[in-house]
Structures are given as C-alpha cells and as structure tokens.
Amino acid sequence: MDTTDARTEAVSTQEFWDARYRAEEQVFSGAPNAALVRETADLVPGTALELGCGEGGDAVWLAQRGWTVTATDVSSVALRRAADRAEAAGVGDRIDWQRHDLAESFPEGTFDLVSSHFLYPPRPEGREPILRRAAGSVAPGGVLLIVSHAGMPPWESAPDPEFSFPTPEELLAALDLPAGRWEVLVSETYQRPVTDPEGRPATRPDSTLKLRRRTQD
Template identity: 45%
Template structure:
C-alpha cells in the first residue's frame, strides 16, 4: 500500500516544476467569495493557490503543508505577488499537528486522509474555527472512481454527508453537504468528463 508520508510528497513535488495550476479551487471560490475577510487557516496548502486567492482578498492566512518543496514554491510566489505580509507558511504533518489559535475560516481541500486518521484530523481543524466561523472541507467524491483514475484506495474517500456526521449539531450549523459537479479533462484520453467534489460547509455557533 502506498504511504502518503512526507517523503512521498516531497518526491511528488520534486517530480514536476509545478504540480498544480496555481489557481484557487473552485469550491473555495464559490463558498468564500461572499464572506468578510478575517483570519484563515489553509490546511494542506500545497503550492499555495488557495492561500494566494484568500490573501488577495484581504484574508490573513496561515498556510500549512507537509512538503517543504511545495512551501518553498508557495513562499516564492507569494513574494512575487506581493502577498508575503498576509501569508505565513508552516511545515507540519497534519496527521500529528494541532492548530493554535482560532480562525474565521478553516479550509482543507483534497487531503484524503484514511478513515482511521480522518476523524481526529478534521476534529482538530474544526476545533480551530472561531465562534461564527466557517469550516470548508473538500474531497473527491467516492463516485469519481468510476469516471477518472484514482488510487485504488477507497478508504481515502468520503461523501460530504459522512464528513458532516462527525460534527456535533449542538456546536455546528451544516450549511452545505453536496457532491458538486466539475468538468475536467480525462488524464488518459483527454476528453472532458464530469467529476464531483464532496463539499462540506459548516458554521460554528
């Protein structure tokens, strides 16, 4: 079984000059565009696309990732864009890391921790949301396995409803649980296909 540890991610990022597009993910844009800016935690920030988008809209961002290669690229790009004063980058293994402080927005996109890790990891992230703040979790919906190649590790995927089930209803209002469609290019034949993002948006009381 593949172990997605720090070494795996460092090699994954080293294998390409830019692993991702550098753009913010569509679900972050859809869910956060109308929120007033404040303090944000971007957990699993990669090369920084979401953090840049937030900082450009006056959020103060703490951006955390396991890979120093990714973080070095993100920090260089933040400097180029004039955003260094709004983003603090931090290296950490999210499976063993607890955020400090409280945030108006905590977002984690496409982390896909295995089920034994998922609950405790997301509970720590949820614990960092300030009263009135927003939690946004985005994953590949399990249905994508029939549409595009994904690692044959079904334990990594969860529906938005499964993610929401771990939140205490006395502390949270569930705003959105959705399998939201998105058009992508198929990595093998190049044609356009529709995949779905599992999107959970919740607001702390």
C-alpha cells in the same frame, strides 16, 4: 493532496510528497479551487487556516482578498514554492507558511475560516481526526469548509476497494460536533469539470460541506 498518491510504507509522508514536487516544476495549476472561490465570496475577510496548501494557489487567492492566512503542508518543497508565489503576488506578508504532518502536529490558534480541499492522509482512518481538530480551530462565528472527492474519476480502471468516499452527511456525523453549536450552510455532492489523463474534458464527483460555528456555544 490526492486520495491515493500518499500511500506508502517505504518512506515518510514528507519524503514522498517532497519527491513528488521535485519531479515536476509545477504540480498544480496555481488557480484557486473553484469551491473555495464559490463558498467564500460572501465572507468578510479575517483569519484563515488552510490545510494541505500545496503550491499555494488557495492561500495566495485568499490573501489577495484581504485574508490573513496560515497555510500548512507536509512538504517543504511545496511550501517554498508557495512562499515564492506569494512574494511574486505581493502578499507574502499576509501568509504564515507552516510545515505540519497534520496527523502529528497542528497549527495553534482559532480562525474565522478553516479550509480543507481534498486532504487525504496516507492512512484513510487518519482523515476524520484531522478534520475534527480542524473543527476545533474554528472561532465562534467562523466557517469550516471541507471539500472532498465523492468518487473515483471515470478513467480509473482499478479503484482501491478499501477506499471509501463518505457523503457530506456521513462526514458531518463523523465530525461528532456538539449538538446545536453548528449551522449547516452547504451539504452537497456535484460533478466538477476536470481533464482526463489524455487531455479530454470529463467530470468527477466531489462534495462540499460548509458549516458555521454559532457565536454562542
């Protein structure tokens, strides 16, 4: 989910995102996020929760590697596309697609991996409560993976002055996790290769925060 596109007062979050997905046959590439591939390569497959799954690229990739996935999004249109993609890939039985506006409802249970890539609710102040709830859904020994934008893309000429990009360290502090119960595995900011609106190669600053919940709280 992008940083600014969901900001609207005239329609609900679901209506906004349903309309966006209906406007194009395919919004995203279908490839998994590079940070997900990089940061989960060494994990033993188990149960995974993906927040803001969109058209299902990450969820399908995880399922193909043996994970049992619960994937959520606010858009019913996106979820239908994602489910079709999973069936075509032969992993439809490994993914439970759930519609949630995460500011209002959240999947039940605990998971070995909880993954959030570029999840930004309509109101910026609503992101940290969602991510705190995500942390609470990580099973002992499990991993919380949060990938965020660390700045506006270089082609953005009029960035929103009210929108901020916390560093991984600031995000970790905002999660307010119990002392001694989590291990920081990755906390970094980096430049991700992207393509600008004119189709030219560029980079955008992103960040990764990867935490493991200790087995004994």
